[in-house]
Amino acid sequence: MAKKTKKPRSSGIKKDFTIQLSKQNKIITGSLLMLFSIALFFSFVSYYFTWQEDQSLLTEFANRNELAKNLLNKFGASVSHFFIYKGFGPASIIFTYLLFISGYHMFLSKPANGLLRKWIWGLVLIIWFSIAFGCFAPNQPLLGGLIGYELNDFMQDYTGKLGVILLLLFGLTIILVRLFKLSPDVVAVFLKAKIAAIRAELKSKASPTNTVPKDDSNSEEDPELEHADTEESTNIIDTYTHKQDIPPIQPKKAEDQFEVAIAPEEDLAEEENIAMEVAKLAEEKEEKDNISEKLVEDFGEFDPTLELGNYKFPSLDLLDNHGTTGGITINQEELEENKNKIVETLKNYKIGIAQIKATIGPTVTLYEIVPDAGVRISKIKNLEDDIALSLAALGIRIIAPIPGKGTIGIEVPNKNATMVSMRSVIASSKFQKAEMQLPIAFGKTISNETFVVDLAKMPHMLMAGATGQGKSVGLNAVLTSLLYKKHPAEVKFVLIDPKKVELTLFNKIERHFLAKLPDSEEAIITDNAKVINTLNSLCIEMDNRYELLKLAMVRNIKEYNAKFKARKLNPNDGHVFLPYIVLVIDEFADLIMTAGKEVETPIARLAQLARAVGIHLIIATQRPSVNVITGIIKANFPARIAFRVTSKIDSRTILDTQGADQLIGRGDMLFTQGNDVTRIQCAFVDTPEVDRITDFIGSQRAYPDAHLLPEYVGNDDSGTSIDYNISDRDSMFREAAEVIVIAQQGSASLIQRKLKLGYNRAGRIVDQLEAAGIVGPFEGSKARQVLIPDMIALEQFFTNESNK
Ligand SMILES: Nc1ncnc2c1ncn2[C@@H]1O[C@H](COP(=O)(O)OP(=O)(O)OP(=O)(O)O)[C@@H](O)[C@H]1O
Numbered sequence: 001m002a003k004k005t006k007k008p009r010s011s012g013i014k015k016d017f018t019i020q021l022s023k024q025n026k027i028i029t030g031s032l033l034m035l036f037s038i039a040l041f042f043s044f045v046s047y048y049f050t051w052q053e054d055q056s057l058l059t060e061f062a063n064r065n066e067l068a069k070n071l072l073n074k075f076g077a078s079v080s081h082f083f084i085y086k087g088f089g090p091a092s093i094i095f096t097y098l099l100f101i102s103g104y105h106m107f108l109s110k111p112a113n114g115l116l117r118k119w120i121w122g123l124v125l126i127i128w129f130s131i132a133f134g135c136f137a138p139n140q141p142l143l144g145g146l147i148g149y150e151l152n153d154f155m156q157d158y159t160g161k162l163g164v165i166l167l168l169l170f171g172l173t174i175i176l177v178r179l180f181k182l183s184p185d186v187v188a189v190f191l192k193a194k195i196a197a198i199r200a201e202l203k204s205k206a207s208p209t210n211t212v213p214k215d216d217s218n219s220e221e222d223p224e225l226e227h228a229d230t231e232e233s234t235n236i237i238d239t240y241t242h243k244q245d246i247p248p249i250q251p252k253k254a255e256d257q258f259e260v261a262i263a264p265e266e267d268l269a270e271e272e273n274i275a276m277e278v279a280k281l282a283e284e285k286e287e288k289d290n291i292s293e294k295l296v297e298d299f300g301e302f303d304p305t306l307e308l309g310n311y312k313f314p315s316l317d318l319l320d321n322h323g324t325t326g327g328i329t330i331n332q333e334e335l336e337e338n339k340n341k342i343v344e345t346l347k348n349y350k351i352g353i354a355q356i357k358a359t360i361g362p363t364v365t366l367y368e369i370v371p372d373a374g375v376r377i378s379k380i381k382n383l384e385d386d387i388a389l390s391l392a393a394l395g396i397r398i399i400a401p402i403p404g405k406g407t408i409g410i411e412v413p414n415k416n417a418t419m420v421s422m423r424s425v426i427a428s429s430k431f432q433k434a435e436m437q438l439p440i441a442f443g444k445t446i447s448n449e450t451f452v453v454d455l456a457k458m459p460h461m462l463m464a465g466a467t468g469q470g471k472s473v474g475l476n477a478v479l480t481s482l483l484y485k486k487h488p489a490e491v492k493f494v495l496i497d498p499k500k501v502e503l504t505l506f507n508k509i510e511r512h513f514l515a516k517l518p519d520s521e522e523a524i525i526t527d528n529a530k531v532i533n534t535l536n537s538l539c540i541e542m543d544n545r546y547e548l549l550k551l552a553m554v555r556n557i558k559e560y561n562a563k564f565k566a567r568k569l570n571p572n573d574g575h576v577f578l579p580y581i582v583l584v585i586d587e588f589a590d591l592i593m594t595a596g597k598e599v600e601t602p603i604a605r606l607a608q609l610a611r612a613v614g615i616h617l618i619i620a621t622q623r624p625s626v627n628v629i630t631g632i633i634k635a636n637f638p639a640r641i642a643f644r645v646t647s648k649i650d651s652r653t654i655l656d657t658q659g660a661d662q663l664i665g666r667g668d669m670l671f672t673q674g675n676d677v678t679r680i681q682c683a684f685v686d687t688p689e690v691d692r693i694t695d696f697i698g699s700q701r702a703y704p705d706a707h708l709l710p711e712y713v714g715n716d717d718s719g720t721s722i723d724y725n726i727s728d729r730d731s732m733f734r735e736a737a738e739v740i741v742i743a744q745q746g747s748a749s750l751i752q753r754k755l756k757l758g759y760n761r762a763g764r765i766v767d768q769l770e771a772a773g774i775v776g777p778f779e780g781s782k783a784r785q786v787l788i789p790d791m792i793a794l795e796q797f798f799t800n801e802s803n804k
Contacts, residue, residue: 049069053069089144125175322684365414426480477682494584495514542613548560588620604633
């Protein structure tokens with residue numbers, strides 16, 4: 001099960017596994033490689049001295065009585081025979097170098113940049129040398145090795161010896177130019193400098209001063225050399241005078257002259273323009289990247305789900321089939337009957353049909369007709385009521401023309417609608433494979449395809465429908481979809497339920513999936529006064545998130561989280577992994593009636609701005625009248641869902657077109673995200689199913705608390721009533737006060753960052769600071785005013801307090 005739950009991320013884990021080695025394993029592998037390369041090196045070298053004696057032993061590897069002369073005995077003899085004799089000759093020694101540096105890199109966990117290049121060039125050199133030896137010394141198998149010999153032989157068959165030599169020269173040129181960075185001008189400058197140096201030496205040799213030993217330091221550094229240099233001049237003296245003290249006196253005098261004589265030599269060298277070596281500086285890497293790369297290398301990418309690492313996603317058996325295992329049952333008679341009625345009705349109005357086709361969906365069947373040439377579409381559209389009458393059916397919808405098809409669609413409800421179970425849509429491969437941020441499986445379209453959309457792309461959704469038409473079931477379908485696809489670390493719900501009964505089941509997953517205000521007991525908000533605080537708190541959360549995005553220099557939550565996972569954002573700077581927040585409001589009309597502007601303003605703000613920071617709104621209402629769904633709200637909710645509504649006007653308010661009034665209810669709905677309107681049968685998820693799912697999730701290990709939203713204190717009770725006892729103060733109170741006074745900025749997030757505290761605790765400390773009179777009252781999304789100007793005043797404050 002545990003494995004099953006990790007399924008969506010399994011590819012990522014695999015990728016990490018192939019790239020990452022733990023630090024300990026790196027040290028072990030690195031030292032193994034280095035020691036092995038040293039063993040190879042000694043084997044190879046000693047092979048050249050012992051190969052003749054050891055050759056007969058190669059077949060006697062298992063015989064313990066026979067010993068080889070190679071420094072590494074039979075292992076050394078065999079390996080060297082393999083590499084040198086059968087392989088590449090002395091060039092094989094390059095292998096030992098390559099193995100050694102690879103091991104060295106691993107041992108020190110150094111980034112492997114440039115290692116691949118070394119290996120490529122190493123192999124090129126090995127091949128080049130073995131071919132060269134094979135070409136010039138074909139009878140010496142210990143030079144070219146078998147491979148060098150064979151390669152040379154092969155090439156000579158095609159190009160002859162001269163061709164091979166020319167190819168070798170070409171290879172050499174590539175090696176010199178690319179590997180050693182040699183070019184004709186560099187060589188010319190080098191030669192010039194050499195010639196100049198030789199010339200200067202010759203010149204100075206011609207002058208008498210040069211016969212004198214070079215200089216003081218030289219003689220000090222190397223006494224033997226001094227002895228050798230002076231030998232020539234002192235020898236004669238020695239033999240004739242037998243005095244050893246005398247000769248050093250003469251050269252000492254000459255040394256002074258030598259220093260003068262050497263000056264022009266230097267001048268000459270300058271004039272001749274000595275080759276200058278240009279030091280190549282390695283490209284500087286961004287320090288931050290390096291650290292993050294190293295962190296990722298050492299610990300892997302940050303995994304937000306780790307805290308609840310054993311979390312199990314709900315399984316499919318928690319959902320019911322609702323007797324829909326057989327799929328849609330087609331009633332052939334009904335189909336035929338409906339077709340005939342449509343054809344007849346149209347005939348009565350003198351509209352001929354060239355072609356008719358039926359697509360059977362779960363609740364409605366779509367009859368696509370191609371009228372005879374010359375028939376005006378509007379004529380058919382106007383016959384909607386007549387066709388409905390003749391078919392004696394509710395909920396007929398005419399789509400004229402069907403966008404992108406060039407046909408006219410008549411949707412006729414099936415006599416026996418098939419229920420679409422939540423289980424069938426969740427199990428569909430379309431949903432299971434959906435690579436979306438917030439995938440929602442709504443139900444099935446008219447052509448019986450599972451309809452999956454990404455809430456993050458919508459980015460907010462408005463849902464309307466008369467009472468009893470399936471709104472609550474729709475909301476449950478949305479929440480269930482997310483529960484089946486998302487880990488508690490990735491998404492949080494803020495649930496507002498003025499009806500108090502619709503969403504109560506989700507209380508069980510409070511500590512997994514719900515977000516709430518710090519001081520509230522219940523996570524699901526049923527009280528309208530609290531709704532205002534929650535919405536304002538979400539606005540603060542939105543502002544905080546924007547601040548974090550700005551600091552991280554990214555544009556949206558997806559990029560931010562990706563950067564955070566790659567460990568490019570430091571949690572000490574206040575960065576955290578940001579879960580998506582889905583705000584669900586059932587009965588929005590009720591809320592507007594009681595709270596009016598106070599809710600409308602924050603909702604409009606969130607709807608306008610929150611999409612980039614991962615806060616998404618789903619608002620459901622029974623009454624889609626214009627005073628509930630105001631222009632500003634409508635403009636920011638491009639995704640709209642209409643269940644059956646009672647009037648054409650309501651349909652227009654919600655969808656900007658009619659049609660929702662002709663739906664048949666029980667989850668029959670229209671979805672629009674701009675222009676197209678899609679008819680969908682909403683998936684049915686019953687209360688016992690939601691109960692089972694929330695039970696299943698709720699029984700697992702959870703976070704200590706629900707996700708806490710930023711604190712919001714309304715204007716009325718702006719904190720003056722907060723009264724804290726000095727003894728009740730937080731143990732970090734003093735440190736927090738210092739942080740605030742030094743920064744002259746009264747924000748909880750600053751305390752959070754600097755003192756590494758949770759938001760909740762930081763919020764409480766700010767309250768205590770306010771009660772103590774160190775910071776001013778809450779000022780919305782702005783930081784609080786700091787009432788103490790500097791550290792001296794703060795010190796004074798604490799002394800006064802303790803004297804009281
Ligand atoms: N997708 C569906 N498939 C089948 N039946 C459904 C579907 N959705 C709703 N129904 C039926 O309609 C009934 C009412 O649905 P629901 O409670 O969702 O309505 P509602 O719009 O939320 O009503 P209210 O606004 O009064 O709460 C359900 O009990 C169920 O029998």
